[in-house]
Every structure is written in C-alpha cells, then in structure tokens.
Amino acid sequence: MKILKVYFEKEGYTVFLAEDGEKALDIFYQEKIDLAVIDWMMPHVSGVSVCKEIKQKGDTKVLMLTAKSEVENELYALNIGADDYVNKPFHPGILLTRAKKLLKDDQSILFDELKIDLQAKKVFKNDVDLNLTKKEMDLISCFIRNRGKILSRENLLMTVWGIDYEGDDRTVDTHIRRLREKIGGELIQTHRGLGYSFVKNK
Template identity: 40%
Template sequence: MKTILIVEDEDILREISKDYFLNEGYKVLEAADGKAALKLFQEQNVDLVVLDIMLPELDGWSVCRRIRKQSDIPIIMLTARVDEEDTLLGFELGADDYVTKPYSPLVLLARAKRLLESRGRVGKPVQQPDDAALTINGIRVHFPSRTVAVEGTPVSFTHTEFEILAYLMQNQGNVITREQLITKIWGYEYAGDDRTVNTHIRNLRNKLGDKAGMIVTVVRTGYKFEAQA
C-alpha cells in the first residue's frame, strides 16, 4: 500500500482529495501546515507528497526544499497562482509536477499514479545484471536503486530528473523532442510551455557539472545525449 501525504490548509479540498486516494486503495496522511507536514514526513514512510504552496507556519517552497535534502520521492505542487514563474521555481526546488487550482481530483489522482508507476517500473529488479546500470563517459545510472554517480561521486537527482537523464542516456545519439519527453515523463497532455522542460534540463546540467555538455540542445526540436570525445 502506497502512502500519500496531502499538505493542504483548506479542509474541504484536503478531504476531497483524501477521499479519492482512499477509494483507490492508498493510505493517506494529512497536514494543514508546513511544519506538521515535515513532522509527518520524518515519522512516516511516505511514497508521494501532494503539496500546496500557500501554507501557514512554513510555505510549500520551504517544505519542498527540505524534503529534497533527504529524499527523491515524487512531489506534486498545488498552486492557485497563474504566474508561470511560480511553477518554474517549484521545479527548480525539486518538484516533479504541479496542478493549478481549481483542479479535478481525478486529474490529481492520475498524475500521482503516473509518478508512482514510473518510479516502481524503473526501480524493479532486472533480469540481467548488465541491464541494472548504464554508464556513459563517467556518468553511471543504476536503475534498481535509482542512483546516479558522476566519475564515481554520487549525485542526488529528483524523481523527474532521474527519469529524464535515464531516458536520454538510453537513447544516446538520438534527438528526443520535447513532446517525446513530456509523453514519456509526464504521460498526459501538457498545458504549459517549453520553459518547464528547459528548467528540468538546466537542473540536470547543473548537477552533472563538467559532464553537462553531454546533454545537447537541438534548436527548435529538443535534446540528445552525446558521449564526449
């Protein structure tokens, strides 16, 4: 049974979302403020966080940042703001997805399922030992543990960052369009613009350091992963 932590200060919205997750067989934890959310996160085994931005005690940005220092579990941000800069900030802090209020609980549920399923799929034990990891020019992706090492040094990646890096590396040398990335990683019709994908790519490059040039931008198309000479 997967555990969902719903962090929302509006009681009605929290209860509605909770009911939908419970009906699908999930265990649900609730928090109405940021401090309570972090306490639950520390005390319980949480598989996914649904996190509102505007919270009392401690806002969603701060909660997201603190969770990311400890875990790569999927985080879905809830925002009533229409400013795209808020969305981009959420991704920069490590969020995997966002839902804009007012939203359909079914949409929220579908996006949570997608993130949990992709996490479970990549993390399953593989049949062949050679398939457990992929190494290209000093970047090693280990699928069962969902870990990345650059020249032997472990580097922390969020759920979505790991998915994007693994997908690009598995398709080394091939151009992957932004549309392909969106379909593969998020799996639903995209409502934002290219800046969202660009933000995740920028985060990847920052964490790859000297290896950042291996993720190549193909103008007006997308990206590809190229081994350095």
C-alpha cells in the first residue's frame, strides 16, 4: 500500500493508511474522506463490512480492491455500495486513474474566470494559459483536492516538495505569493499561524 500512497501523494492527495478494517473505520470517522480504497480481504473487519458502513454513513466514494475475479463477486461489491472495483494485481497508475474518475478529478474545475484542468495540468484565466510552473501546478492541485481544508506549510512541503526536501519552509510562502499573482489573491486564503486553504466552489 505504501507505493500507492506515493502515487497518490505525487498527485496532491492527502493519504491515510489503515492496516486493518478497524483502523480504516477509525480514519473514516476522524477525517473527512472523499474516497476510500478498500481491500476485500482486510483483517479484523472485512472490506465488505467497511464498505457497507461507510456507504450507510455518508457519500464517501468507495473503490474495492479484490483478487476475486468472478462476476458474482464483482456484482456483490457493487450491490453493497462500492462505486467501482479493481481486480488484483493492478498497476498503481490504473488505480489512480479510476480514483480520479470517481472524484471527478479528470474534469475541469471553474472558479469565475479561472479554469483548472487537473488532467492536462494547465490553468487558464479568461481562456489564457497562465503557464504555471510545475511547483505552482502541484500546489494548486494539492489545494483543489483539499479545498476548504487548512494545509500547514509542513503538509504542503511534504506533498509538493517531498519528504526528502531539506530547504526552508518559507519557500511555500514564496511560491504561494507567485501563484496568487497569477490566479488572483482571493482564492488562496491565509490562516495566521495555521497555514493556507483554497476557497470552496461558489
């Protein structure tokens, strides 16, 4: 699961890992989860039970991982509420693509005159390409996927620059200032002493 975590974090997602079904449900109740990727065969509480409980409690998307390729099991996964399923073994990129479709992150997002295309990794303002740098695009992707949440400098550094980055966390402030100059200052909000957040859709 750690390699999946790396794939998702590179795309700007915040990832929580659970070693069993009980931990998965703990995370579900403690954090705001948009998508749960659940293995059918989980210890303590089965993936099927976790899926049922998550779907009963809210609108979190569920993607089931299963080594069971029989059509009956695939139908069962969908009938208990799973939004999609992927048979093991699989390439992490395929799982990521399916997850993006469930989260609708393969579509363009509009904020007034701003159009953010996460799939093409481009941002347009009044239909003009802003030519964001890779780090600026990674930042805005991270904000979009966590919009409404306050992200600390440390969180942004780990997600965008990586765990091995050894520079000053003030580089986050510098890149956000430049990003604001391009997209407009009102979309990224500063929370003094806490971090930054991206406004929710109006």
